[in-house]
Amino acid sequence: MKIALLVLGMHRGGTSAVAGALACAGATPPRNLLPANSFNERGYFEAAPITHLNDEILASLGRYWNDWRSIDSDWVSSPSAAIFRERAVKLLFDEYGDEPLVVVKDPRICRLGKFWLSVLHEAGFSTRVIIPVRNPIEVVHSLSKMHGLSIDDCLLIWLRYMLDIDLVTRTVPRTFIAIDDFLADWRGALIKAGEELEIDWTNIDADDVVQIDQFIDRNLKHYNFRDRFPTHNSEWILRVEEAFAILTRDRNSKLAIRELDLVAAEFDRSCVLFDPAFTLMQEQIFRDREAIASLLTQLDVLKTEA
Numbered sequence: 001m002k003i004a005l006l007v008l009g010m011h012r013g014g015t016s017a018v019a020g021a022l023a024c025a026g027a028t029p030p031r032n033l034l035p036a037n038s039f040n041e042r043g044y045f046e047a048a049p050i051t052h053l054n055d056e057i058l059a060s061l062g063r064y065w066n067d068w069r070s071i072d073s074d075w076v077s078s079p080s081a082a083i084f085r086e087r088a089v090k091l092l093f094d095e096y097g098d099e100p101l102v103v104v105k106d107p108r109i110c111r112l113g114k115f116w117l118s119v120l121h122e123a124g125f126s127t128r129v130i131i132p133v134r135n136p137i138e139v140v141h142s143l144s145k146m147h148g149l150s151i152d153d154c155l156l157i158w159l160r161y162m163l164d165i166d167l168v169t170r171t172v173p174r175t176f177i178a179i180d181d182f183l184a185d186w187r188g189a190l191i192k193a194g195e196e197l198e199i200d201w202t203n204i205d206a207d208d209v210v211q212i213d214q215f216i217d218r219n220l221k222h223y224n225f226r227d228r229f230p231t232h233n234s235e236w237i238l239r240v241e242e243a244f245a246i247l248t249r250d251r252n253s254k255l256a257i258r259e260l261d262l263v264a265a266e267f268d269r270s271c272v273l274f275d276p277a278f279t280l281m282q283e284q285i286f287r288d289r290e291a292i293a294s295l296l297t298q299l300d301v302l303k304t305e306a
Helices: 017-023 048-061 074-076 079-096 115-124 136-147 151-169 179-184 186-197 204-213 235-249 255-306
Strands: 002-007 101-105 127-135 174-178
Touching: 002 017, 002 079, 002 115, 017 048, 017 101, 017 115, 017 127, 017 179, 017 204, 048 079, 074 079, 074 115, 115 127, 115 151, 127 151, 127 186, 127 235, 151 235, 151 255, 174 179, 174 186, 174 235, 179 186, 235 255
Parallel strands: 002 101, 002 127, 127 174
Antiparallel strands: none
8 A cells, every 4th residue: 555645834934844844754755846946945845736726726726725604515426526536647647656765845726625535546545644733923924025915814714724634634543733833843653644544664774854844944934033912802713723733742642623613613604605705806806806917918019110
């Protein structure tokens, strides 16, 4: 049985650092990687074709990577999902072939976790999930700067991703890694992950250690906060942050799981109320973008004719 190390975490949450370290430790990364950029100088360790497919799937569901609304779990059994599943299985083979240990990573999978777990199983993989956990203040500031989103929007996106991550991975082997602990002591973090996921890291040699040491650069973590959000406007954030902090110490904590269930129920009820307004806003944004694109095209034509 092939093993897929599925790194699931929020955008800007430390997933690239963990996935890169796993690749240095012997897990095979995808063949067609997203290119590095100024926001991720060491690379994303994501398969570009899988990322594009996920964007296509989300769009077909009327959702986008930065959407905090829920996704109907029954979609996984729909005819459209079957078409996407066939393409996804092929992509896994194209990206990884028959490698026995691979690292799979794209934050969008957090929103489509049930679908991808079934795809990985169909492709012959036994999936083990590694969940990096980073201070939400750091995540939302980094995300806001990268994409120009408001802090409030980023908080809602973080909340949705983290709640989805927890719910969809409860039925598979999983481990939680506090990203600050990982950056301070990657060896200890990998040993803990290996013990909990039954992954043998004894094949890591001295060259691998040097490579991981060189790869992990704490200076590339541009936001470092020890504070938490004030309780008067971020109760859900605080409760979810604390629950995940507990899970990094005890992955089977019933207290943390119960708290996440309570927040998820409250959040989903609120999403139902605000969904119509959010949909109208999104439609207006896309109409504006299309109008701007049309004007730019007309401008190019006029310049050519001139």
